[in-house]
Amino acid sequence: MKVVIIIPTYNEKGNIERIVPITEDVFKRINNYEMEILVTDDNSPDGTAEKVIELSKKYKNIELSSGMRHGLGAAYVRGMTYAIEKMGADIVFEMDADLQHDPEKIPNFLAKIDEGNDMVIGTRYSEGGSIPAAWPIHRKIFSIFGNLLIRTIMMRFWLHDWTGGFRALKKEVFLKEKDELTEFKGYTFQVSFLHKAVRDGFKIAEVPFHFGERNIGDSKIAPMSYIANVLKYVITARIKELVFGKFGKFMVVGGFGFVINAVVLRALVEGFNFAPVPANLIGAACAIFSNFNFNNLWTFGERKANTVISYFSKLIQFYATSAFGVIFIQTGTIFLGDTFIGRQYYFIYFLVGTGVLLTWNFTMYSVVIWRKSRR
Template sequence: MKVVVIVPTYNERSNIGPLVEALDQQFATLAHDMHILVVDDNSPDGTAAEVRALQTRFPRLHLIEGRKAGLGAAYVRGMNHAMDALGADVVFEMDADFSHRPEDLPRLMAEIDRGADFVIGSRYVKGGSIPANWGLMRRLNSLGGNIVARYVAGIYRVRDCTAGFRAIRCAVLRGIDFSRLRVQGYAFQVALLHAAVTNGARVVEIPVDFIDRTRGESKLGFADIMEFVWNAWWIRLQSSRVFIKFALVGLSGVAVNLGAFAAFLALGMNKFVASPLAIEVSIVSNFLLNNYWTFRWRKTRDRVRVKGLKFNVVSLVALGVSFSTFAAVSSLYPALPPWVPQLAGIPPAMLVNYFLNSYWTFRHADAS
C-alpha cells in the first residue's frame, strides 16, 4: 500500500527536520510505500524552504503550500493531494511538533493491516496518557472537548474524538464530501470522524502517550474552540437520526400524556392523581417506541427485561421531575387550567428521559 503521512505546518522550521528524519527511520521498518507530505501555510519562519532543502536527502518527502486558513483547511488540501496526485491508499494525520511520537506510527499502521478503516492514537483509552504537568485548565479543555464531541455530536463510542494522530483509509475519505463538513479549524477532526462513523467506517483506538511540544508555540486559539463547540451542536442537529427520532417520540408522548390526563379527569379523578398516571402512560408509550424504533439499531449488552428495569428507574426520576414541576406551577398559579401545569412538566421530564435512556438504558455495547 502507498501511505502518505500528512504534516500540516505553520512556523515549524525548528521541528520539521528532526521529524522527517525520525519518520524516515520508522519507514524502514514497514513493508509499505511510505511518504511524507508537508502542507505549509506560508510560514514566515521559512518552514517551506527547510522542507525543500530536506527533499534533496529524502526523495519521498513532498511539499504543498497555501494560505493560512486553519488546520482543517490544511488537511483537506493535503488529503486531496495525497489521493489525487500521489495515489495514496492510506493517509496519516500527524502534528509537526513531536506531540505524536514517530515510534508509534508502525502500531497505527498495524491496525490498518488488520482491517481497520480509521485508527486513532488515543490518549484516553487504557495505556494512553496526557502530560502529567498539564494544568487544570489544559486538562479541562482537552477532556471537555471530548465530552462535547462524544455526547453532543454523538460519537459516544470513541474515547478520544479530538486526537490529531490518526491513520485513515482513502476509501473512507473518498466517501466523504469535504465541502459539507463546513469547518476549517480544529473542529475538522471531529467533523471528519463523525462523517466516517456515519458512513460505517471501522474505528479502532490504540493507546499513545501525548507529549508536550518543546519547540515552537501552540496554534489553538479561542476562535478554534468556539468553532469546535458550534460544530458539535450542528452535527447533533443536522445528522443525528437518534436525536430526531427521540424528538418525534417525545412529541407523540405529549399527545399521549395530555390525552390520558383528559380521560382520567373525565372519569372524575383528582388532578393530582390523574397527573402522575398520565405521565406513566406516556412514559411507557415512549419506552416502547424508543426501544423498538429509536434505539433498535444499538447493540446493547442488556436483555429487554434488564433494559425495562433500567427504564423504570429512569421513569421514576422523570416522573418526579415532571410531577414536581406540575405541583410547583399549580401551587404558584392555582387559577390556571389543569392542563397548563401538566404541559409545563413535560419538557424537563423529556430531557431527563433522553439523556438517561440514551446513555444508560440503551447504551451501545461498544461505548465505554
C-alpha cells in the same frame, strides 16, 4: 497499498527537519505498505517549504503542497485531496510536525487498519496514553475535562480522544465526508470529522499514545476561540441529531399516538360511562396501531417491513412489546390511582403512566423491533 503521512505546517522549519528523518527510519520497518510523506504548508514565512524541498532531494518519498493559510482543517482537506488524487493514497495519516505525535506509533495505527478498521484515532485519555506532565494545571484541566465533556455531549463514551490530531484513515472515509468538512477550517475539523465518521458507521479503533511536549517553534492554537468553536459544534450537532434524528421523529409519532389515546380515553369515560381502565386499553390499542405504522414508515423507515409477512410479524411484535407497557405501566398506574385515590383524577394517572411508558417503549423499539441488523 499506499500510505501518505500528512504533516500540516505553519512555521515549523526547525521541526520538519527533525521529524522527517525519524519518520523515514520508522518507514524502514514497514514492508507491507508503500510509505510517503506530504507536507501541507501554508506559505510559512520562516522557510518551511524551502526546507521540505531540500529534504525531498535526499528522500524521494516526500511531497509538498503549498497554499494560502485558511487554518488547520483547510490544510488537511487540501492535503488529503492531494494525497488521494495526486499521490494515489489508499490510507492517509494526520500527524503534527512538532513531534508531539511520536512517529514510532505509525505501525500500531497500521496494525489496526489491517484488523479491518476504517479509521484509527490516537488517544491520550485511555490506558497507555498521556498528556505532558509538565503542562500547566489549567491546560491539563482543559484538555481532560474538555474531552470528557465532548464525550458526554456526544454520548459516545467508547471514543476517548475527540480533539487530538494523530489519526489514520482509509481514503473512503475522507471521500465520504469531504463535502461536509470544508466549512471547518480550524481545529474544529478534528471533532467534526470524527463525529461524521461515527455517525456514518465507519469502524473506528483507538491507539493510545503519549502526547509529547513541543520543544521548538510556537503553538498555533488560540485556546479561547478554539474552545468556543468546538463547544458550539458539539452542542449544535447533538441538538440536530436529537431533533431531526430518530428521537425527534419518535417524539412526533408518540405525540400523535398520545393524542389519539387521550381523546379515545376521555370520549369513552365522559361520553359512554366507561371505567378508566377498559377505556384506556381501547384508547391505547388505537394509539399503538397509529404509532406502529408511522414508526415503520418514518422513524425506522430504513429498516421497515418490506413484505406482508414481515409487516404483520412486526405489528404483532409491536403489540406484544407495547402490551406489557400499556397494561402494566400505563393502565396499571390508572388502575392503582382509580382504586386507591379516586376516579376523578383518572386523567392525571393517565398522564403519569404515559410518561413512564414512553421511556420503556423507545428502548424496546430500538433494541428489539427495529434493531440494526449486523453488517
